[in-house]
Amino acid sequence: AQSVTQLDSQVPVFEEAPVELRCNYSSSVSVYLFWYVQYPNQGLQLLLKYLSGSTLVKGINGFEAEFNKSQTSFHLRKPSVHISDTAEYFCAVRPMGGNEKLTFGTGTRLTIIP
């Protein structure tokens, strides 16, 4: 089984400042990793994913994440945030192999302060 921990439930950040949203996972098998964003009253939108290869993954809206296997982490970063980045961010994992179940963390609410 897999589990995902997002330790920060809320992160306030000033506009144009950098941000890092933390994600750690636990799994007995190798996993694929994902970050999703959820704007109010909307469904989840894929920001980026790690399947294999380079551990630094770039996504939409200027976000990037780095996979660290030894620390079982997949932290999300953005060098300069904008008001429009205010949303809920979810980290998720899926085991490699036949099981296609995504396991999500509890989410981090990012609030941008003007």
Place this chain on the structure above:
Amino acid sequence: DTGVSQNPRHKITKRGQNVTFRCDPISEHNRLYWYRQTLGQGPEFLTYFQNEAQLEKSRLLSDRFSAERPKGSFSTLEIQRTEQGDSAMYLCASSLDGLDGYTFGSGTRLTVV
């Protein structure tokens, strides 16, 4: 393609009633997933289909829940004898190969009173 469509957007029902939700995936996607999200939590997996075959079902899904995808296109999720604990957002997602990141619909918000 307009993405994943879910209907209705909102449903209010009395405890004990049956409800049915519909999901129309992206047309070329053969995989379809149902998740449930409660306030302050991440989405929880309920079940998934590859074409018309239901390949996995979560232990969270009690016997009151049933999902179908009769022709490998749209899917329905039925909840019988609803309980207040069933109040949640029900999300549907579809995928081409399970690795493309899943496209989610906007969800159906169920309130059981």
